[in-house]
Amino acid sequence: MNSKPKIGVYVCHCGINISKTVDVDAVTEYASQLPGVKVARNYSYMCSDPGQLLIKEDIKKQGLNRVVVASCSPRMHELTFRKALAEAGLNPYYLEMANLREQCSWVHADREEATAKAKKIVASAVAKVRLLEPLEEKEVEVEPATLIIGGGIAGIQAALDIANAGYKVFLVEKTPSLGGKMSKLDKTFPTLDCSACILTPKMVDVASHPNIELMTYSQVEEVTGYVGNFQVKVRKKARFVDVDKCTGCGICGEECRLAGRIPNEFDEGMGKRGAIYLPFPQAVPAKYTIDPERCLFLTRGKCGKSPKCVDACPAGAIDFEQKDEIVEFKVGAIIVATGYDVFDATRKPEYGYGQYKNVLTALELERLVSASGPTGGQVVLGEGESAFVPKEIAFIQCVGSRDKSVGNEYCSRVCCMYTAKLAHLVKEKIPEANVRVYYMDVRAFGKGFEEFYDRVRREGVRYIRGNPSEAFKRGDKLVIKAEDTLTAKTLEDEVDLVVLSVGLEPRKDAREIIDLLRLSQSADKFYLEAHPKLAPVDTATDGVYLAGCAQGPKDIPDTVAQAKGAASSALILLSSGKVKVQAQVSSVDEATCRGCGYCVEICPYGAIELVTVNRFGHKVTVARVNEALCKGCGACAAGCLSGSIQQKSFKDSQILPQIAALGVKQ
Amino acid sequence: MSEKFEPNIVAFLCNWCSYAGADLAGTSRIQYPANLKIIRVMCTGRVNPLFIVNAFQQGADGVLVSGCHPGDCHYMEGNYYARRRFSLIRELLEYIGIDPRRIHMSWVSASEGAKWKDVVEKVVAEAREAGPFDQFRRNKINW
């Protein structure tokens, strides 16, 4: 089967990244003495064209049949070198990488120690490579459709791009309407575009696009399968309104017995709605939804003599019999655009949020300044008699960001600019207002940001450098206690309104998607991309891409850019039509398998089944692997008592010699 | 123990979390002892507990298995199997008198480069305390 190994070992200097601490010549010399090694060379950059050419030439001229590249992490360049092997006519799985950079030269300073360790790493790779077997990369068809989870601006943009390219999109949104957080914004920084004006047309496009199947008020329940062939189950929650009949006229909402009595989520609880409601006027779809937790008829079984909405609806669209519906479909790619949660300001009790009614979050202020908001765009605090227009207004920056005490070390990236924007808008609405911003640093890094910040300051907004220690009530006023760190003066500042510039956090339900799609989280608990620089929209799960704030805080332009990136990644997959499936899958030696089914129990993917085979005339049960479903984790192999199921490229027979090579004392 | 003793540690790391975490430690130039050498597997679920027995036989003074935090396994469940298997082999090895300071398992995520350093330092330090483990080595017995 395997011809005698002729191994080439290629030690990379990586400029001086490796050679600075590892004696590359010594490692090369050592490698050349290892059994089966025919060629051992070193070169400044193995990944460069000439570096790769070196390998290809040796394969052709020296008849190498195994290659060890001792350079950086296989997570970096394994694919590069596999490709090089393939181009030279060698099976790409005859490659083993020795990680001399990330796991040796960069983490050790002592040249002698690092070199000794490098030798062992190389010896281990050589021990393994001689036993590697050629693998076949099989291809499967890609289902030409994409699932997008989340109907905010990221999901909308990705959906439109993919649909416009001619591929089917299933867009699943949890709430009754598209729009996400962006729809709540009044204006966007730094250009002061009206948020609704730029977003609404896109929402309408989505709803009317022939390639997009929009599922609002729906949730993804289950995803099985693998890249190119995901099987998706979506629960369409009952709206108790027949969307085909509902015209969105709104009579029901006015007639509802609870009209104006339920805090409206869209207005951050400051406005009121009924139990049957449209989240906001521009909602897409413009269909009403009954809130099953509030509706009298649904919660108590009785709503007067008969529910008012039923009586009022001219289209007869109300349907209390409606049930959740499970929809199943197949897609080739998945984009996760689930967005973020706003930091819960009650976790900073020193600022009195939730305790004093004139402490607002920035998003609440955003609703107040919005023409579609609860006050019709008037910045008015209090209700009825006690209503007043605040004159002294303070913003506090970095609430819930850059703050280890609440577990958020990161910068939320948008607060500085939205604060500037809100300050500007407040000044515009209340020209006589005194607006100041308590800040640690102002980060105005984007296009037009610094200019905007400058403009707002010129408009009279004061920036005070210092993180307030607390906000408390004194009479009718709120007092902010802070130290101006530029003048080193402590100050007590009496204001009418405190606005907390709250940061962005991973969604509280982030776990659901992790479990659904096997994603990882970075330290900040946002979803982890495959590589922070080179694969910022990919994830560890093939065929699953990230867009928007689900991956980390970002502003609208960045979100849209990333959404377009995710769409493009999905499109590459869809348009190629085929995808290579994992080659390093498990396989069963049916001659020794005892059919105990441990592997079947263990496999997280249901990729192994028990089948009956004929063994010398006896019917015996053995395990068999469905290679398209196998993800190559190898958990089955470690659980197999007879060693009959083995993961290709990670067989016992390949790992044991690695252990031996590392164990031997030099 | 003599000051010269440098324990030899064999570590099995999953590709997605701990190996990536070790890579991150490298990218971040975090320095740690060179005693530990890594064998990459796709998932800690691949680590047959008998690898640990074999590593001791082949000359390891300590062994580490490191994978994703519970719930974060790239393959959903592999680290749970690994944990159960490891807990059993650890009990058994300790029972026959192998110093538990030689047998470690850790959760290190792809973002925990700093934790990786801490883990390596601890594993190396404990193996160093436990001293050279020659009693179980193949070591050319009766050659």
Next chain:
Amino acid sequence: MVDLENLRTIAKETISREDVKYFIGWREGTYGFSVSPHFVREPAEADKLIFSPLCSNNLATYLTLAEKLPVPRGQEPDTRKVALMVKGCDSRAVVQLLVERGIEREQVVVIGCPCQGVIDTKKVEQLLGQPENVVRARWEKGKIICQLPDGEKEFIKEEVLAQKCLKCRYPNPVIYDILFGEKVEPWCQEEDFQEVKEIEGLTLQERWDYWQEKFSSCIRCYSCRNVCPLCYCEDCILDRLNPTWINRSVNISENTAFQLSRAFHLAGRCIECGECERVCPVNIPLMKLNKKLSKAVKEMFDFEPGLDPEAKPLQASYRPDDKEDFIL
């Protein structure tokens, strides 16, 4: 009293069934306390069957030990049932085999034999020496009576019972089709793992020395593995050459690795029939190794194998909240 007539009748009836291939029980051995597994294919052979405190062998081993030789072309394999006698502990092996699909339920007819404990012949030989003639033994009211050439000799059970029987909690078969004899009252409610705790109480070095002395005797005859009803791989990884997990050479390192691997493969599977320890020609206390894992499995996962045919195998399952206080 064991009603041998009844036993033989059961066996004859069973072996006369068309769907039964053979019946496995015990018969008297050729000398002293020896007893041999007895394969009954004809009703007449049933007359040699016995059931006594000497019937140590766990016959469940033969369910998987039976060789599946190539079936000549044109012939069909004999797929009829195997009937076998099981004591309480043996029956747990049958259950565990069902869990791991080593056998199918419809492949066996289980003759459950409630058991009052079997004799450790090493213990009784120390008391009596090795008698020439075949010895018969029987249970009687907490006592064991041996029939020797020079008359009967009575023992209090505890004097001569095998270690595993002293702590037996399952004297009654946990699975059977036919029950032979009356169920007995278990005499031990809880396993206290005393022998394991004694070793756990030693220092690391003492434990190491203890086991090294034991393992150094091992001659790697594989009798412990072969007699185990749950070691039934077609091709055991411990004597496989590619890859070589354990070298064939016999020395302390390989012996230790062999015994560790063997024990580990039984973690969560060992049903504590004690056969490995009984057959070991060099008297390695293998059950102290197996029981350590039983204890760990019980304490960490609250699991006992061989009781529920529907149970998930321990090593092929997990709980998200499995203990992990050892993890860095």
Next chain:
Amino acid sequence: MESLKLDKDKLKDFIAALDSKKVYAPQKVGETIKFAPVNGDLEVSLDFANTTVPPKEIVFPQTETMFLFEQGGTDINLTKGGAEKVLLGVRPCDARAMSVVDNLFSWDIDDPYYLDKRKKITLVGLACLEPPLNCFCPSVGGGPASTEGLDILMTDLGDAYLFQPLTPKGEQLCQLSSELLQPAGAEDNARAEELHREAEKKITREVDIKGLAEGLPSLWKSEIWKEVAEPCLGCGICTYLCPTCHCFDIQDEMEGLDGRRCRMWDSCLFKEYTLHASGHNPRPSRRERQRNRINHKFSYFVDKFGVTACVGCGRCINLCPVNIDIVDILSKVKEAL
């Protein structure tokens, strides 16, 4: 050669006088009785019935290095021979077993590993005055005081051992401690002979092996083998602990680049023993393997060397976990013939 006498309380001094050689005697090692080197602190006792592990392991170790090599190299390093050894308290059956096995290892090609050790060993036997239950040495041509293969035969006379040197090697050994050994009287010799006769009478198990060598092949297809093999576990107890079983396997072991070729006991009762690389196994089941075991001992070996490869030590009977009893098998074979 003249008989000599050693006071029992001088046994220790006798051993000390042999300090130019390595002395092995039966000892309890762990839970097992086997031949182990005698060192000063250990109380030597010859009162054990026979050892569990036969002394064959001294001349034919379970694992033995044949030569060393280096991967990629072209030279081999032969292992050096061992020291002169004395085995004290060898039972006559085990000594006979060695002379049986000598046939094999000096047959077509001399086996240097075995013969070197064999040449350097002096066997000091001890007559079995209380033969254990399953002994049947007289049936296979031996006896509790058989001298075949021994250099000296000792007989326990109560307070002293009678030493009968049988070979020049034995005489030389006696000379090393001549001041401890006194000449034995005629009555001592007579007493010993009487004890030997009594001992032989104590052996109850017997089997008539006449005609087996010729007859066994005719039972090739007999149901006996099925019956014998049915309870067989296929373990190595009966063969590993048999003093005449001598099969071995040869394997290479590596550590880093260093390698050794070694041979180790093997057993015809193991499935792998006859497994071909093709996957074919000419002895596919325990039935053929048990048949081979009996045929080899009582027919093939007799054909080739004129001796039976069984010395009646009874170990296989004593230690078989499922009571496969070679005397019983042979009786059945005789019946079937």
